[in-house]
Amino acid sequence: MIYLGVDSLHKLSPMIRLNEDDNAVISPSWIQVYREISEWAILFNIIRKTQFGSDTLIVFDGLLRSKVFTGALFHQLLVGLQEAIQEHARRYRRKIYLVGLAKHSKVLSRYRLAMSLEDVMTANYPCYVEIPRDIETKAYVWPEYARGEDSEVEGKEENKFVGGKMFFVKFGKSPHDPVWPVDVFEPQTQDAAAVMGYLLADAENGFPVPFYPLCLQKAHENAALVDFDFDVLQDEIFDGIRKLLGKDSDVLDAARFQDTDPSQRRY
Structure with missing residues (x-):
């Protein structure tokens, strides 16, 4: 926020609004927006402040594009990176x-069948292909989500949402191995071959999901709130509710033992 020159979240994103009116309807989607902004902030912090000891590939979970920032702030963020x-x-x-690297893409969903019919990316070795901007544009409702710095159109607004050039990548040697949508940082498109080589080396060791970057799998594992961590958090929440209920706190414990879905017994 300091780099972008904003001092409030509602100035950083139009999807996070001030709650000055008690009767205002607040969209619950602001939580997802805040999470996305936090992810971009962490990426920004890593690249700006970390001193790397060797050449490094940083893999972002998702495509390098966003529509949650106000005006041209996302473009400024990319300039900072x-x-x-x-x-x-x-x-x-x-x-x-x-x-x-994303798990899903409207572009891939739209052309997956056509690619199979035309034997695109069905080779018996890892491969990748660059996706033209006009192909991307046909898959999106909002064409600006596919318009990068390399496809500026006269009379149209400048690129504010896209920071990557899309590629389809297959890391496995089988024609039926999964294909992933990948965004290479747009100023580094000429280094796509090196980037794909690094990704391939990481994906070949992928476990438990084969031919999916191991670094992302480890990140998901460390970030997932499950098992003991989840139990601890849940107990803390219930303790807080008990304090609010006071002498009626025993009602909460009784409610926890009630079967919320008796229909499941038929299974």
């Missing part, structure tokens, strides 16, 4: 690559 990457190369002689 590029500045930091160039500074690493100048000062430390380290190449920092940035790529985003």
Whole structure:
């Protein structure tokens, strides 16, 4: 926020609003927006402040594009990332690559069958293909979500939402191995071959999901709130509710033992 020159979340994103009116309807989607902004902030912090000891590929969970920022703030954020990457190369002689990998994409969903019929990416070896911007545009309701710096149109607004060039990538050697949508950081499109090589080396060791980057799988495992961590958090929540209920707290314990879905007994 300091780098972008904003001092309030509602100025950072139009989807997070001030709650000045008691009768205002607050959309619950602001939580997802806040999470996305936090993810971009963490990425920004890592690239801007970390001193890397070797050439490094940073894998972002999702495509390198966003529509939750106000105006051109996302574009400014991308400029800040590029500045930091160039500074690493100048000062430390380290190449920092940035790529985003998504589990799903409207572009891939739209053309998956056509690709199979035309034997695209069905080779018996890992492969990737660059997706033209006009192909992307046909898959999105809002064409600006596919318009990058390499496809500026006269009379149209400048790119505010897209920071990557899309590729389809298959890491396995079987024609039936999964294909993933990948965004290479747009200023690094010319280094796509090197980026895919790094991704391939990581994906070949993927477990338990084969041919999916191991770094993302480890990140998901560390971030997931399950088992003991989830039980601890849940107990803390119930303790807080008990304090609010006071002498009626025993009602909460009785409610926890009630079967909320008796219909499941038929299974």
